[in-house]
Every structure is written in structure tokens, then in C-alpha cells.
Amino acid sequence: MEAAEDTRGWSVLVAVMLFAVLSHTSAARDREAPRLTSGSSHQHHRLKRGWIWKQLFVPEEDPTPRVIGQLKSDYDRGESAIQYILSGEGAGDAFAIDEYSGEIRTLKKLDREEKAFYVLQAQAINRRSKEPEEPQSEFIIKVQDINDNAPRFQNEPYVSSIPEMCPTGTMVVQVSATDADDPMFGNNAKLIYSILQGEPYFSVEPKTGIIMTSWPNMDREAKEKYLVVVQVKDMLGLSGGFSSSTTVTVSLSDVNDNGPMFQHHLYTFAIPEDATVGTTVGRVTAEDADVGANARMNYSLVDDLEESATFTIQTDPATQAGVVVLAKPLDYESKRRYVMAAEVVNEQVDTVFLPLDEFTDRTTLKIVVQDVNEPPVFLSPSYEWMVTENAAVGSAVGVVSARDTDTADDPIRYSIDKSSDTAKTFRMDPLNGTITIAKTLDRETATWHNLTVIAKEAKHHRLSSTVVASIKVLDVNDNAPRLAGLYQPYICEGTQAGELIQLLSAVDPDEPPEGHHFYFSMVPDMHINPNFTIRDNQDNTAGIVARRSTFTRKDRSRYLLPVVVSDGGSPSLSSTATLTISVCSCQPGGHCPSSGVEALALSMGVSLQTFVGLLVCSVLVTGFRLWG
Known part of the structure; x- marks a missing residue:
């Protein structure tokens, strides 16, 4: 019914257009000067004429040539005096006109989707005079649509994602299809969508193609992906139409709806x-x-x-x-x-x-x-003892102790690592871990002794461990002090009584806890020395002081002076050193050249034997004092 109505509508429209064209043409002709027909000498007016049209539509895809319309002039009396000519789009290719009858026929099947209409021109001329009987007229042949195209989906493939547990009615995606048929002619291009696969989880809106969820609380952990097949039909889904389908892949995205x-x-x-x-x-x-x-x-x-x-x-x-x-x-x-x-x-x-x-x-x-078999464990991570350097050989220094932490509780045997430099200085009791002195100790030789003590299981796996035992040797006063250097004092001629001749200091290998206290003096129990005296400065130094004046080389060139140095230890130890004091003819500033002393000795005639004798006497006196 709709197709018939559309055809009638087009017929009326074309008839109106042709009527307007023909009316304009007739009026123009009526305004022209009158002309004589062939064989007549009288003038007369041309009558209003028009074109006669039967049909201006052709269905597409019709392979059979057929007459689709006829052009006819009102001058045509059926005597073949008028020739009809067709020109324009498709003339001679898609359409032909019978030059005698004016019938228009198709030459091939047409495709509306390729070309929907053709604009042509028609002429009617006198065969003899070749003059136009009618003005050239333009008309349109419209190709009528038939449903010869299936709808096609656009923008494929369709992929969408929605969160799991989303509510019913959540939009998934919109699919869209197009149809090449004429949307203005009947229902050929009127589409409708439906679900072929995916129910009851999804639905589609028939006219818009919008896919929505139709199942509540879809669970991604139960099913993560869905394939929804959507079909589209033309002709509003009526029978005889075409259809197509597409697949929409719908994934559920995760939400935190599960605990660990x-x-x-x-x-x-x-x-x-x-x-x-x-x-x-x-x-x-x-x-x-x-x-x-x-x-x-x-x-x-x-x-x-x-x-x-x-x-x-x-x-x-x-x-x-x-x-x-x-x-x-x-x-x-x-x-x-x-x-x-x-x-x-x-x-x-x-x-x-x-x-x-x-x-x-x-x-x-x-x-x-x-349980793991472990080596013995010392009760202390390290050991440290102190012992005096005069401790007797065999004296106990300290005791190490280790235990077996395993359940077997093996007996422990102790020893000193023989690679230690001082291993021979001490002895270890293998049973009780007592360390004793094996050799006399000397603090001045070694202040510390570091021993590596080994504890080893006596049975089973015989695992061992080691510990460091440090022994500090404490000082005792077993060394006598002595003068700090080989002093060579001299006295200048003209030195006055009370003048300092030489400053003395001392050294001692011992290290008393409160520091050294040295005392300097003359040899006791001897008559007072008339020439020199020793003045103790009470700061571990002493000075040799002249007791008289007028020392000259002529009188005497050398003097022997025994000096006693003692410490403050308990018991106190001392040593005696005899200094030789030379008389010198000093230069300005108190400097004594070595030649001044030697020359004096030669001029005085002191023999070498005499000098050696004096030195021996001094040593003997010193020895008597030490032993006394």
C-alpha cells in the first residue's frame, strides 16, 4: 500500500511539473508570429499543445526490457510524421525511445543504490522539415527501490567492559547498522534489533541498538566474559526481509567483593x-x-x-x-x-x-x-687476667670454662693453640681449663700475652670452638734506674762557685703505677767533695754544681765524680755512674772546643797509664757501694 501511494505521489508531482513546463511553452508559441502550414497561403494561430506521459518510474533490478512510458505530441496524428528523440543521462544505454511511437523502454536492469534517478530530454521534430514540433522538454525517470540489500553493522568488532555486580539496566554498548535501500520507500530500510545469544543476561533496545544488562549481580569470579550475538532485520522484522548479526564481547571488570x-x-x-x-x-x-x-x-x-x-x-x-x-x-x-x-x-x-x-x-x-650438633660454648666470649712479672713458675693465671649445649653433653678437653707465639710461656690443664705459668715472665719483654684456647668435645663428633685469653703482665720494681745518657761534662776556667756545670736525668725500664721518682746524690760515706756537689731538683733531674772557683788546667785537667741514681720503688733500687769532668779553656759564650781539653792533658804531662788507673779506682769504689 505504501509503495502504491508513493507511486501515485510521484506521478502527481511529475504531472504538475510537466503541466507547468508545457503551459509555459504553449504561451511562448502563442506569442510567436503565425506561420503557414505546408501547402497553405493563409496565416493561422498555433493551438496550445502539450506532451502526453504515461509512466515515469522503473523498478530496479528488473532484467527484462520493458516500456516504462510514452511521449506523445498532440500534433501526432499517427501518420509517422513526427520523430521522437531522447537525450540525457542513460539515453541509448539504459533507455531508448521509439522514434515513431514515443514509447520509452529500458535496455538493462538498473540499480537504485548505484543511481537513483536519471535526468533526460525529449524532442518531437517534423520528419520532413526537421523543425521542432514541440520544444525540448526535460523530465526525470526515477528508479524505484526494492528490498535488495541486507543491513550491515558498523564499527565492528564490538568490545565492552562493565563492572561486575552492576545493577540491572546498566548500558553496555550501542550497536549500529545501516541499510543501502531507500529509507523513504516503504519499510526496506527500517531496521529492528534483537538478541540471538546472551539472554537472560543482556537485552537490546529494538530501535536504538543499545545493549543493557538484564541480570542482577553478575559475578566475574563465576564468569568473566560473555559473547552477545545481536541480529538486525530490515522491513521492521517482517518476513521476507534481510538480516545480519554481530557479536559483542562483554567483559566483567573486577570489584573487591572477595576476601583472602x-x-x-x-x-x-x-x-x-x-x-x-x-x-x-x-x-x-x-x-x-x-x-x-x-x-x-x-x-x-x-x-x-x-x-x-x-x-x-x-x-x-x-x-x-x-x-x-x-x-x-x-x-x-x-x-x-x-x-x-x-x-x-x-x-x-x-x-x-x-x-x-x-x-x-x-x-x-x-x-x-x-637439633644440630653444636661445638662447645665458652661461658665468656673472651677472658682477660693480670699477673705480676715476678710470679713463680707454676702459678695459676686463670680458668676458662665451656659447656656442651647438646643433649649428649660431651666432656670437654682444653688446650692452647700451638701456633700462638707465647704458647710455651703458659700451660693448660686439659680437664679443668686452668692456665698456669710455664716460664718466667718479664714485663719489659712482653706486656701482653694473647692465647687462643681450644675447647673440644671428648666424644662423638669432637667439635671444637676457640676463645681468646689475654694476660697482662704487671710491673714490679726489678730494674735499677740509670743516667739517661753518656754525659761528658766540662768546667770552664774561671767558673765561680755555685755555677751549674751539667744537668742530669735518668731512665728506668720499669713502669710504676704512680710514675717515676728519681733521686740523685753523691756516693755516701765518703768525705765531702771539695770541688763539686749534686743538687737534686726534685723533678727527676739534678745538676752538678761547682763548690769553688779558680779551676785551671794547670792545676788539674780532669775530675772524677761518682753519681748515685735511685728510684722510689719498694724496695728501692739504685745505680752509680762516675762522670769525668774536664777543665777547659772556654771560648766566649762558654763553648769548650775538644782541642782545649786535649792540649791541656798533653801540657800537664798526664800519662795514659795514670788516667786509666784513676778510672779503675772509680769503678771499684762504685762496685763497693752497690754491694754494700
Whole structure:
């Protein structure tokens, strides 16, 4: 019915257009000067003429040539005096005109989607005079649509994602199809959408192609991807129409609607007691049905403080497993088993889908400490003793002690590492660990002795360990002080009584706790020296002072002066040194050249034998004093 109405509408429209054209043409002709018809000498007016049209439409895809219309002039009396000519679009190719009858026919089938209408021109001329009987007229042949195209989806493929648990009616995506047929002619291009696959989870709005959810609370963990097949039909879905289909891939994106859960209620691990801090004890695993950030989790140890302080648990970022790590040293003999609770919780919590407590789970950890045969353990990490250097050989210095921490409790044997430089100076009792002196000690030779002591199991695995024992040798006053240098004092001629001749100091290998206190004096029990005296400065120095004036080389060239140096130890020790004081003819400033002394000795005629005799006497006197 609609096609018939459209055809009538086009016929009326074309008739109106032709009527207007013909009316204009007739009026123009009436205004022209009158002309004589062939064989007549009388003038007459041309009558108003018009074109006669039967049909101006052609159905597409019709392969049979057929007459679709006729052009006819009102001058045409059927005598073949008028010739009809067709020109314009498709003339001679798609359309032809019978030059005698004016009938227009098709030459081939036409495709409306390729060309919807043709604009042509028609002429009617007198065959004899070749003059136009009618003015050239333009008209249109419209190709009528038939439903010869199926609808086609645009923008394929269709892929969409929606969050799981979304409410019913959530828009997924809009599919769109087009039809090449004429949308203005009938229902050929009027489309309607429907679901072929995907119900009851999805539906489609028939006219717009909008796909929506129709099932509440779709769960990604149950099904992550859906394939929805949508069909589109033309002719408003009536029979005889064309259809096409497309597939829409719908993925459910994750929301945090699941909490982590441990795979087991109890995890048991074993670790040797000698494991180092930082050793991985084991792994616990919690599963979360969510993915990505919604599945990230953190682990912790709860309950007993001692248990959780001995171990820690960390999250492996790659696997999301809980890694149990040793945080403190273990001792099988002290504690053999640890029991604690491990907790896991989602890193991100969304209480829209689950209550807070369902984002947390717990399990029990049982960690068994394995016994390891360990070497003996010294009761002290190091030992340090002090002993005086005059301690007798065989005296006890100290005692080391070790124990076997294993359950077997092996006896321990002690020894001193022979590679030690001082191993022969001390002796070790192998049974009780007592260290005694084996050789006389001398603090001035070695102040410290460092021994490496070995403790070894007497049975079983004979494991051993070592410890350092340091022995400090304390000083005793066993060295006499002595003058600090080889003094060569001299006295200048003209020196006055009371003048300082030489400043003396002393040294002592000993190290008294309160420092050195040296005392300087003349040899006792001898008559007073008339020439010199020793003045103790009370600061560990002393000065040789002249007791008279008028020392000359002529009188005497050298003087022997015994000097006694004693310390403040208990008992006090002393030594005597005899100094030779030379008389010198000094230069200005008090300098005595060596030639001044030698020349004096030669001029005085003192023989070498005499000088040696005096020196021997001095040494003998000193020796008597020391032994007395």
C-alpha cells in the first residue's frame, strides 16, 4: 500500500511539473508570429499543445526490457510524421525511445543504490522539415527501490567492559547498522534489533541498538566474559526481509567483593637451630578470587609476643604469598617448638560489597626447631687476667670454662693453640681449663700475652670452638734506674762557685703505677767533695754544681765524680755512674772546643797509664757501694 501511494505521489508531482513546463511553452508559441502550414497561403494561430506521459518510474533490478512510458505530441496524428528523440543521462544505454511511437523502454536492469534517478530530454521534430514540433522538454525517470540489500553493522568488532555486580539496566554498548535501500520507500530500510545469544543476561533496545544488562549481580569470579550475538532485520522484522548479526564481547571488570582465605588451617615448618637470622622458614598462601589491586594482601603474626618476635612474615609482591622469616637466633635446648597465628588482610577494603571482617582470615603456624650438633660454648666470649712479672713458675693465671649445649653433653678437653707465639710461656690443664705459668715472665719483654684456647668435645663428633685469653703482665720494681745518657761534662776556667756545670736525668725500664721518682746524690760515706756537689731538683733531674772557683788546667785537667741514681720503688733500687769532668779553656759564650781539653792533658804531662788507673779506682769504689 505504501509503495502504491508513493507511486501515485510521484506521478502527481511529475504531472504538475510537466503541466507547468508545457503551459509555459504553449504561451511562448502563442506569442510567436503565425506561420503557414505546408501547402497553405493563409496565416493561422498555433493551438496550445502539450506532451502526453504515461509512466515515469522503473523498478530496479528488473532484467527484462520493458516500456516504462510514452511521449506523445498532440500534433501526432499517427501518420509517422513526427520523430521522437531522447537525450540525457542513460539515453541509448539504459533507455531508448521509439522514434515513431514515443514509447520509452529500458535496455538493462538498473540499480537504485548505484543511481537513483536519471535526468533526460525529449524532442518531437517534423520528419520532413526537421523543425521542432514541440520544444525540448526535460523530465526525470526515477528508479524505484526494492528490498535488495541486507543491513550491515558498523564499527565492528564490538568490545565492552562493565563492572561486575552492576545493577540491572546498566548500558553496555550501542550497536549500529545501516541499510543501502531507500529509507523513504516503504519499510526496506527500517531496521529492528534483537538478541540471538546472551539472554537472560543482556537485552537490546529494538530501535536504538543499545545493549543493557538484564541480570542482577553478575559475578566475574563465576564468569568473566560473555559473547552477545545481536541480529538486525530490515522491513521492521517482517518476513521476507534481510538480516545480519554481530557479536559483542562483554567483559566483567573486577570489584573487591572477595576476601583472602588461607589454603590450610595449619602450616607446619621445620628449621635447624643453627639457622642464621633472615633465613626463610616457609611460605603460607592465601587465595583471593579478585584480581589486580583488589587481590593484594598483607600478612602479620599475632598472639604471643615471644613467638611473633622470633619470626616475622612478609608479603611476596610477585606471588602475594606470606614469607615467614627468622628474626632471632634459635636454641633447640631452650625452646623446641613455636606456635602462633598468622593473619592476612586485603590491602584495599570496600565495605560496599562485604563487611569488614570478611576481608581478613587467620591460620595457625607451627614451627619445629631441629637439633644440630653444636661445638662447645665458652661461658665468656673472651677472658682477660693480670699477673705480676715476678710470679713463680707454676702459678695459676686463670680458668676458662665451656659447656656442651647438646643433649649428649660431651666432656670437654682444653688446650692452647700451638701456633700462638707465647704458647710455651703458659700451660693448660686439659680437664679443668686452668692456665698456669710455664716460664718466667718479664714485663719489659712482653706486656701482653694473647692465647687462643681450644675447647673440644671428648666424644662423638669432637667439635671444637676457640676463645681468646689475654694476660697482662704487671710491673714490679726489678730494674735499677740509670743516667739517661753518656754525659761528658766540662768546667770552664774561671767558673765561680755555685755555677751549674751539667744537668742530669735518668731512665728506668720499669713502669710504676704512680710514675717515676728519681733521686740523685753523691756516693755516701765518703768525705765531702771539695770541688763539686749534686743538687737534686726534685723533678727527676739534678745538676752538678761547682763548690769553688779558680779551676785551671794547670792545676788539674780532669775530675772524677761518682753519681748515685735511685728510684722510689719498694724496695728501692739504685745505680752509680762516675762522670769525668774536664777543665777547659772556654771560648766566649762558654763553648769548650775538644782541642782545649786535649792540649791541656798533653801540657800537664798526664800519662795514659795514670788516667786509666784513676778510672779503675772509680769503678771499684762504685762496685763497693752497690754491694754494700
